[in-house]
Amino acid sequence: MPKKAIFKREQIHEKAFEMFEKHGLDDITARNLAKTLNCSPAPIYSCYSSMDELKNELIERAKQIFLDYVVKPETDMVFLNSGIGLCAFAREEKQLFKSIFLRDNSYGKLLKQFRDLVKIEMEKDERFDNLPTEFKHELFLDCWLFGHGLATLIATDYFKDPSNEFIKEKLLSTAAVMLYKRLDDFRAQNK
Incomplete structure (x- = not known):
């Protein structure tokens, strides 16, 4: 039986967006995001195929707000x-x-x-x-x-x-x- 996901995609997205607001996109790495979430990078990659996918999602959200x-x-x-x-x-x-x-x-x-x-x-x-x-x-x-x-x-x-x-x-x-x-x-x- 597969391991139950610790975080939902929305939770990861929200935390990453907070990081984007405070520090910009460059600080959003799997390692930094995982540290902020107090987990390993594995849950991030279970929800996103790459950090680029996550960053593109964050940019689209910021564009819509703007x-x-x-x-x-x-x-x-x-x-x-x-x-x-x-x-x-x-x-x-x-x-x-x-x-x-x-x-x-x-x-x-x-x-x-x-x-x-x-x-x-x-x-x-x-x-x-x-x-x-x-x-x-x-x-x-x-x-x-x-x-x-x-x-x-x-x-x-x-x-x-x-x-x-x-x-x-x-x-x-x-x-x-x-x-x-x-x-x-x-x-x-x-x-």
Whole structure:
């Protein structure tokens, strides 16, 4: 008769997600996770075929949490909602934000996946439909740089628990400047 499993898949996943939030993906090894669970690596491998399978599951969960923030309809402007969502995620999920966005370059691929989630949402803003692709990419980059910077300041407690209204005001004032600059540059190039 096979040995009864000590841990269920959900329990391992939850403990691994806690580790992800606190320390990032790099710390999640079978040995470290087993130590946290106070067991050998065997129960982990009885539920997951590999650590990559577990890590991919954790990333998908984190993406969904992040996406829930980014798509929340705070205003009637999708572009703005994405920025507010990014900053609200940094405010309310500080450790997870830090684990995803404030790691060394080995996290470049993961960071791009999360950035692309924001980009996809921002592209749903119909007000930008008739603009050239290059213009939209440059505007997105400007907004991403500012939004990510503001979110980083929030996650690191430079701004302690700012309201969504504060975030909205900062994003709108900066986005207006960036948009006007981009429009001026676009008009100058197309004369």
